[in-house]
Amino acid sequence: NAGVTQTPKFRVLKTGQSMTLLCAQDMNHEYMYWYRQDPGMGLRLIHYSVGEGTTAKGEVPDGYNVSRLKKQNFLLGLESAAPSQTSVYFCASSYSTYTGELFFGEGSRLTVL
Amino acid sequence: QQPVQSPQAVILREGEDAVINCSSSKALYSVHWYRQKHGEAPVFLMILLKGGEQKGHDKISASFNEKKQQSSLYLTASQLSYSGTYFCGTEAQGGSEKLVFGKGTKLTVNP
Numbered sequence: 001n002a003g004v005t006q007t008p009k010f011r012v013l014k015t016g017q018s019m020t021l022l023c024a025q026d027m028n029h030e031y032m033y034w035y036r037q038d039p040g041m042g043l044r045l046i047h048y049s050v051g052e053g054t055t056a057k058g059e060v061p062d063g064y065n066v067s068r069l070k071k072q073n074f075l076l077g078l079e080s081a082a083p084s085q086t087s088v089y090f091c092a093s094s095y096s097t098y099t100g101e102l103f104f105g106e107g108s109r110l111t112v113l
Numbered sequence: 114q115q116p117v118q119s120p121q122a123v124i125l126r127e128g129e130d131a132v133i134n135c136s137s138s139k140a141l142y143s144v145h146w147y148r149q150k151h152g153e154a155p156v157f158l159m160i161l162l163k164g165g166e167q168k169g170h171d172k173i174s175a176s177f178n179e180k181k182q183q184s185s186l187y188l189t190a191s192q193l194s195y196s197g198t199y200f201c202g203t204e205a206q207g208g209s210e211k212l213v214f215g216k217g218t219k220l221t222v223n224p
Contacts, residue, residue, distance in 0.1 A: 033212070042115065042200060042216035043155070050210050058211060059115070090154060101157035102145070102202075102212065 002026050006091050006105035013081045013112045021076040021108050023091030031094045032074040033058075033102065034066065036087040043090065049074055081112045114138060116203045118215035125191050125222050133186040133218045135201030144177050144184040145202035145212060148195075155200060158186075163206070188220070196222045 004025045013019055023032065030051050035043040035058075045058030047066040055066045063085060065077045074093075078085060089108045094100040116137040123131050135144060143162050147155040161177035161184060172189040184203075188195055198219045202212040 031210070035214070040216065043202075043214040044115075045211055045213055048211050056211070059213065101160065102147075102155075103157075104154035106154055 004091055004093055004103050004105040006089075006108045008108060009106065010109050011111070013078075013110065015082060015112060017081050018077070018079050019081065019110075020078075021089055021091075021110075023074045023076070023093075023105060024072055025074075025091075025093040025103070026072065027093060027095075027103065028071070029093035029095050029100075029103075030071075031096065031100070032068065033092045033094075034064070034074065034076045035090045035092065036060065037090060037107075038087050046076065046089075078110075081110075083112045086110060086112045115213055116201055116215040118199075118201055118218050120218060121216070122219040123221070125220070127193060127222055127224055128190050129222075131188045131191060131220060133188075133199050133201075133220070135184045135186070135203070135215055137182045137203050137205075139182065139203070139205040140207075141177075141179070141182050141203050142206045143204045144175075145204075146175055146184075146186050147200045147202065147214075148197045149200065149217075150197040158199075191220075191222045193222050193224065196220055 033048040034046040049068040052071040091105040092102040146158040149155040177184045198217040202214045
């Protein structure tokens with residue numbers, strides 16, 4: 001039982017390059033989230049999805065795009081990476097925000113040079 | 114808008130108690146508490162729903178004051194394993210369906 005799996009776990013990009021982070025969950029959860037974590041800033045919500053085919057903006061969506069074509073997958077894209085996007089990215093999923101805990105992936109460390 | 118956590122950091126000796134507070138400017142439906150150890154993902158501790166309930170988890174408990182939009186996490190007789198950063202996550206009333214986290218409180222428990 002894998003839970004929430006993020007790939008890749010580490011990546012170094014040059015400014016202006018693009019990349020996609022993949023989050024996959026095997027718990028049949030409806031809700032999925034992408035957070036970024038920076039020192040002293042806590043976990044900040046980038047985008048989230050309340051079901052297959054739906055996405056919504058979080059607190060810090062600029063510079064990111066997402067897609068949820070399949071219920072089990074939630075993709076986070078950076079079209080033109082900037083040094084300010086250097087961060088640790090966490091994906092999470094839950095059955096429901098009202099009563100369900102968030103299950104987090106192990107994180108993806110992204111460095112933009 | 115991120116909930117505000119206090120204190121930012123606390124250092125304890127094993128066996129001492131601590132309280133971590135979380136407050137929001139918005140009317141809340143639920144408050145979540147998570148603990149994150151260095152280099153790891155956050156791990157769920159508990160959820161408190163609108164209604165002012167109090168929950169317990171071993172020697173860790175929490176309360177939710179709906180009128181003040183505040184929650185407190187109580188760590189009793191702290192153990193070395195309690196060390197880590199604690200985050201509260203809040204969901205506003207009105208069906209926002211998103212969980213917004215505070216900046217965290219770093220707890221260090223020393224022998």
